Amino acid sequence: MNSKSETDEASRGSEASSSNNNSTPNNIVEEQSQSVLCVNPASGGSQDIMKRAAKELIERYFYQLLEGCGNPNCDNEYCASSQKAKKLTANEAAAVAIKLAEKKEALLCDRHPNKVPRTETNNCDSNSSTCDTSNKKVKNTSSNQKTDLSDSKVQEDSQGKETANESSPIIIQQTEYKYITSTSKCLDLIFGCNKNSVCNKESKAMCSSSDPDKDIDCVIGPEFDAASCHRAFRYLAKVPSKYYNSMLVSALETLALHLKIDLEISKKFSMEDVVTCLVIAFEIPDIGCSDYLEVALPTLCHAIEYLPLKAHARLARLWSEYCKESLRHILEALQQLITLRVVSTNYSRIYQVQDDECVTKATKLMKIVYYANMAAGEVQQNPQPEEPVVIASQLDPLGDALHDLLPLSAIKTSKHALPEDPLAAYLKINSLDVRKPYLPYEEFYNEPLSDNIEMDIDFASYKTDVNSATKFAFLNYPFILTAATKSLGLYYENRIRMYSERRVSLLHAVVGAAPPMPFLRLRVRRSHIIADALVELEMIAMERALDLKKQLMVEFEGEQGVDEGGVSKEFFQLIVEEIFNPDYGMFTQQPDSHTVWFNPTSFETEAQFTLIGIVLGLAIYNNIILAVNFPMVVYRKLMGRKGAFEDLADWNPSLYNGLKDMLDYSGDDLEEVYYQTFRICYKDVFGNNIFHDLKDEGDSLFVTQANKREFVDMYADFLLNKSVETQFRAFRRGFVMVTDESPLSALFRPEEIETLVCGSKNFDFNELEKSTEYDGGYTSDSRIIKDFWCIVHKLCITEKRKLLQFTTGSDRVPVGGLSYLKLVIARNGPDSDRLPTAHTCFNVLLLPEYRSRDKLRDRLMKAISYSKGFGML
CATH class of the missing domain: 3.30.2410.10 (Hect, E3 ligase catalytic domain)
Incomplete structure (x- = not known):
């Protein structure tokens, strides 16, 4: 009987031999399923996919009825391996398979790589390590041996191919290889860990741990031999691709359809097998070539979408721990798929890029790669969060009622923080804690996609369906969008809020109440711009902080300019120049990094630092760029993470390099070489030295090899957090008063917020x-x-x-x-x-x-x- 792979090729090839009259089971399934599954040729690609999926289901029933699942204890009456099953001919099995597929009356058994026929007719020799079934020679995996696709076999074949001529047949039998690579259970068993392997022992140890945080590691632990997988594909790459490319593309497509059937129809699958199979499939070196991009990769993306969240987390963890070298390869393939699709399709307001399933499903898979990339990088251990800022809620019943009455209520801003991404929560990873991802974040940007997105429509989908999956929105996948594109989404968010405040004022006037001012108006004098601005903003913040979310209108006293945006720009520029001037005393200049920092000995009150935070928030809210030069740690702290030792590299490079040299020093004479105690010295705004003990009696406690890490952490914590705790807490409170309802932290990373505040540095x-x-x-x-x-x-x-x-x-x-x-x-x-x-x-x-x-x-x-x-x- 012909192999399963031959059935796959017969069902796909348009040139399938119609003149072959041999009554093989493959021909029987082909002919009878065609008669049942005929569709209108003009129905399009969707019906072709449905037809193919149905045919795959019929074939699975057919082989289950004729050959069995390989389980001698099977009790499925529609499986040849069961004692309850009736003996069927090939024709009878094909007819029953079609009926079962139509009515879905029988469960599908778990598939085994070596399909054992009826238990009473098993021809396998108990003393042999191989079993001859349907002309497919597959080694007995139960005895911890590899199939013919193992790395040693492929190495032998690839070396033999180097001396073979162009017309010699490929050493690995194509039918055997196609069957193996199109079956998830086979792929899992090929590169699966042995029972006594080290990684399996580690996995069991993690499972037995009483620590609840280890649960996820137990689920996603190492269950396949990554090293053998990598070697096998390296050896396969030595074989000319023309010998296996088309066959492998077809096999991957079949694999994805099998997975889709398992996940969508039979509902009977092993998550570990499926995920391991996908990891192996994406190790194929040619996954980014044209044939794979057009057929195999989109089908795999479609199948992965049906996996549960736990499987997505396991896939990300396996990639990050065992296949991090392949992350760029996978990312480039997905980027190429999206880019080719975007540039070759004419999108319109009717058919948008959000409606292109090929693009959206590749984006969803890229999110898994994105989190795998973060997990594979340098992640800060035990990050310290900033204290949450509590803003007293100011209810406006009239305004809330208006939101429910007007049509734009469907796109209103949320009054609560956006929910955390489920995959990030499951993996327990946050981009704020990733000091250095394995691949730069910029490699995830797709500029052609960003340029083709209708952001007004995408933003509407993002806001209206933020808790559902009925409408795809790229703003839910911000890693793929450039900062400029995301800033446009933030602009829509802020403008809608401003218009809402105007409508509230209108409704107040309609019902006869005292209408509030529809704009945030500031009237200042150029000669007293700081005093006037801070006084007015303080009054507004005390009386009704919600007014800060209105559109800003600035008027310079004695000038005739009407503010349509230009006057506000000059106002912010002038106020920033004065506030950040070291002579004003609120901020100091860092000589090495040329950045500004909070003055720990400032004489200004907390209220003034709060108002500076309001100014920064208003600039973002009104889409105005400021000439400020904060170190990156300020933006990380604004987003909720305290400064740490790694932040000193940007804050004070000289100090960071000195402390890093201390950490790298391994000599036992560290105390004599550095002669450093737990008493530190820093300067105030006037240049005077100020001493501070990091511990009690720090002047008598020297830094040694045993406590040098503690000293470095305490030093950084004091400089970046404790010494400016009062000033920064007030500053952050003012910033949050303006941006608390904004999706700023959900869409932007700290370095992107810096660009949002300061603008681009490219003067082209x-x-x-x-x-x-x-x-x-x-x-x-x-x-x-x-x-x-x-x-x-x-x-x-x-x-x-x-x-x-x-x-x-x-x-x-x-x-x-x-x-x-x-x-x-x-x-x-x-x-x-x-x-x-x-x-x-x-x-x-x-x-x-x-x-x-x-x-x-x-x-x-x-x-x-x-x-x-x-x-x-």
Whole structure:
């Protein structure tokens, strides 16, 4: 009888031999299942997949009826291995299989790699290590031996292939190889751990542990021989791929369909076998080649979606612990699949990228790779969380009632923190605790995908179906989106909140109540900008903190500028310049890193640090970039993690290197070499030395090899946490008052929040030139426009910052680079002596058509050097 792999190929090949009249079981199943499963050819790919899945189910019933499952104790009357089963011919078995598949009247047994026929007709020799069944020679795995796909066999075959000619048959029988690689149980047994293996003993030890935290390790412990798997595929790679590529693609597709049937229909599977099988399948070196990308990989992604959460966690842990070298290989294959799909498909508002199952299922699998990548990296042990900030809830019954009445209530902002990702919670991992992932986070960004997403639609799905899976939203998978794309989602979130506050004011007026101000209005004097701003913000925070979530409107006293965004930009720039000036005394400059830090000896009150936090939160909330230079530890602390020794590398590189040298020093004379006690010294804002004992009587306690780690941790904890605890707690409280309902922490990592606050550091004015639009008669080919860009590209970085400040109201580059800054250059009359002017609210530069390049340079440099304030044009 032909092998199972031949049945697979016969069911797929369009050139299957119709002239072959041999009455083999394969032909019988093929002919009878075709008569039952015929569909309309115009029905599309979905019916083809259903047809193929049904055929696979019929084949499984057929082989179960004819050959059995291999279990001598089987009691399934529809299995040939059972004593209750009737003897059937091939034709009879095919007919019964079709009926069972239609009615689903029988359970499918667990499949075994060596299909043993009826128990009374078993032809296996008890003294032999092999069993001849249906021309498939599979070694007896119960005696801890490998099948013919073991690494030693493949090595022998690949070496033999080096001397073989092009026409010689492949050493590994294709039918045997295809059957093995298309059956999850076979793959698991090929590379499964032996009963007495070290890893299995470790797994059992973890299972027997009384520690509840070890439960997950028990479930996902090492159950396959990763080293043999890697060696086998390395040897297979020596064989020319043309000998096995098409066969392997077909086998992987069959494997995925089998898994889908197991998970979706029969509901009878071993999670450990399935996950181990998937790990092995993704070790294939050619998984990123074209045939695999088009057929095998999408089908595997589809099957993995049906696995439960526990299986996803086990898959991530196996990848992180035993296959971390393959993570880049898997990630690149998934990125290539998504990119090819996105660039080759014409999406529209009707059919969006969120509706493309090939893309969405690959993204879901990439999430497992993402967490595996974090687990495989350097994870901080025992991270210390910051104390939670409690903001007194301020109820607005009228406003809450309005949310329930108006149509936009379906997209309202949540008043509670977003739930933690279930997979992250199951794996007990947080990106804040990962100091260095195995692969950089940036490798997970997919720019073509990010550019093709309709963020307004994706955001609506993200907010309305945040607790369901009925509509896919990429914002639930933020690791794949660039910071610029995610910032657009945050922009929609903040704008909807602002509009909600306006509607509340309108309803108050309708019912006759005293309407609150629909905007957050600040009226300040340029000469007293800090005092005026802090006083007004303090009053608002005390009376009704919810007003901080309204749209900001700034007015400079004595000036006529109307704030459509530009006035607010200048307000933030001026206030930041003064607040972070060391002469003001609230922050100090770190000389090595050129960053600002909280002054531990500041004379300012907690209220003032709270108001600084409000300013930072308002900048993010109103989509304004600030010229602040905090070290990364500030953003980690804002997101809920205290500073640790690793954070000193960015905060004070010299101190970090010195302490690291101490940790790396292994000599017994550490006490004499470093002569360091548990008393430390730091300087205040005036340069005076201040001493602090990390322990009682620290001056008499020297640092030794035994306590050096304790000293380093206590030193870092004091500098980054305890010494500025009062100042930072107040600062974080002000920040949270504005951002408490925002999905900021769910969408962004600390380094992305830094970009969100400070903007990009890439001053590429070529990007700005490409994205600039023209109006009033100017085009990119106009003489004055060519002169303008010729002048701009020759400016130094300081002058370029001044140009940005003049035209946009901010000298910072937006998130994503200057290509995201939509500058408009408009004609402002013929040649004249007037200086160029700008509408900073709308990024519009009004440029007269000067007669020469020299005159354009002169007028432009004067305009950007002496511009300040707003006046009527």
